[in-house]
Structure formats: C-alpha cells, structure tokens
Amino acid sequence: DTGVSQDPRHKITKRGQNVTFRCDPISEHNRLYWYRQTLGQGPEFLTYFQNEAQLEKSRLLSDRFSAERPKGSFSTLEIQRTEQGDSAMYLCASSLASGRSTDTQYFGPGTRLTVL
Amino acid sequence: SQQGEEDPQALSIQEGENATMNCSYKTSINNLQWYRQNSGRGLVHLILIRSNEREKHSGRLRVTLDTSKKSSSLLITASRAADTASYFCATMNTGFQKLVFGTGTRLLVSP
Numbered sequence: 001d002t003g004v005s006q007d008p009r010h011k012i013t014k015r016g017q018n019v020t021f022r023c024d025p026i027s028e029h030n031r032l033y034w035y036r037q038t039l040g041q042g043p044e045f046l047t048y049f050q051n052e053a054q055l056e057k058s059r060l061l062s063d064r065f066s067a068e069r070p071k072g073s074f075s076t077l078e079i080q081r082t083e084q085g086d087s088a089m090y091l092c093a094s095s096l097a098s099g100r101s102t103d104t105q106y107f108g109p110g111t112r113l114t115v116l
Numbered sequence: 117s118q119q120g121e122e123d124p125q126a127l128s129i130q131e132g133e134n135a136t137m138n139c140s141y142k143t144s145i146n147n148l149q150w151y152r153q154n155s156g157r158g159l160v161h162l163i164l165i166r167s168n169e170r171e172k173h174s175g176r177l178r179v180t181l182d183t184s185k186k187s188s189s190l191l192i193t194a195s196r197a198a199d200t201a202s203y204f205c206a207t208m209n210t211g212f213q214k215l216v217f218g219t220g221t222r223l224l225v226s227p
Contacts, residue, residue: 004158031213033213033214033215041219041220042204042218043159043215043217044217045214045215045216048213048214056212056213056214058214089156091158091159093159095213103146103147103149103208104149104161105149105161105215106161107151107158107159109157109158110158112156
C-alpha cells in the first residue's frame with residue numbers, strides 16, 4: 001500500500017509530556033497537511049508544507065506545537081507540554097501540486113492522542 | 117472553525133434506500149469535496165466538484181453544487197450496510213490550499 005502512513009496510531013501520555021508524531025506522504029506528493037479532529041467534529045486545519053517550506057499555519061497551532069518537513073518528504077508534528085485539551089485525532093494528508101490538479105488531499109489513518 | 121453545516125446530523129435508513137446529505141457553506145469557494153470516515157479512522161476521498169460545475173457522478177454517488185445558495189448535496193443510491201460511516205463536506209476557498217470541513221452527517225444503513 002502506497003498511501004499516507006502515520007506513526008504511531010495511538011499515543012497515551014501524561015499532561016506536561018512532549019509527544020512527536022510522524023507522517024509519510026504518498027511518495028510523489030509535494031504538499032503535506034496536518035489537521036486535528038476532536039470527537040464529533042470535522043477536521044480542522046493546522047498547517048501545510050509545499051516541499052520543505054511551511055506555507056500556512058492556523059492560529060490553532062500554538063507555540064507549543066511545531067511541525068517540520070526537513071527534506072520535503074516525511075513530516076513530524078511535535079506537541080510540547082501537552083494539555084488535556086490536546087487530546088484529539090491528528091490527521092495527515094498529502095497532495096500533488098502539478099499545475100492542473102492540485103486539490104485532492106489523501107488522508108492517512110491518523111494518530112489518536114490521549115492526554116491524561 | 118468549521119466552515120459549514122451539514123444536514124441532517126444523523127440519518128438512519130434501510131439497505132437499498134437512497135441517502136441524501138446536504139452541506140451549506142459561507143464563503144466563495146474554488147471547489148467542494150466529500151469525504152467518508154469510518155469510526156475512528158482516516159478520511160477517504162469520495163468526489164470533488166469545482167465551483168464551475170453543477171453536478172458530478174461517481175458510481176452510486178451524485179453530488180450537486182449550487183454556488184448561488186452556497187450549498188451542496190450528496191446522494192448515495194441503493195445504499196449498503198458498508199456505507200455506514202460519517203460523511204463530511206469540505207471546501208477549498210479561492211487562494212488557499214487548506215480544506216475547511218463541515219460538522220458531518222452520521223449515516224447508518226441497516227441490513
């Protein structure tokens with residue numbers, strides 16, 4: 001399967017700890033997105049990269065959150081000093097910006113974070 | 117924040133019946149997309165309709181878009197138990213790459 005993969009699938013942590021999630025996009029895709037989804041809601045945009053450049057960040061992405069895509073391939077999302085309100089599903093998506101069709105985003109299975 | 121609202125919030129039907137879900141949004145869009153999400157899992161892309169299109173079909177799916185009313189509908193014909201999932205509309209606004217999702221419709225198809 002060459003879809004978007006995320007690791008880990010589940011993470012349980014204690015409040016105040018740091019966590020890091022990884023996303024591997026579809027191999028030829030140059031755009032990568034992070035979204036957060038809480039129970040009963042639709043996903044909310046956090047940030048996106050084109051290649052290694054982070055081009056847009058939501059105000060939801062507080063200074064405790066940082067995302068990187070160092071070589072324009074995989075990406076990591078780190079949350080420092082986690083809070084109970086950070087408990088959510090973190091979804092990664094990727095797309096191919098090729099001029100004609102840049103809009104379909106393909107999602108990974110998500111990382112479910114529980115902060116105790 | 118969520119861009120739009122979906123209606124109904126929940127829908128329960130029998131296998132073989134059609135299911136219609138509606139989505140309303142607030143701003144001008146480049147395109148609108150529908151996704152399916154099975155419980156606790158990632159989203160599966162179903163169909164994309166651009167702002168200059170009015171209707172699109174894909175298998176048992178039919179999507180309409182009315183930009184004057186800022187609304188869209190998703191019709192699933194001859195539903196199956198495997199169609200049980202949450203369905204989300206998402207808009208991509210002109211000049212932006214992010215998707216703005218609605219609140220979703222939970223569909224239950226009973227055998």
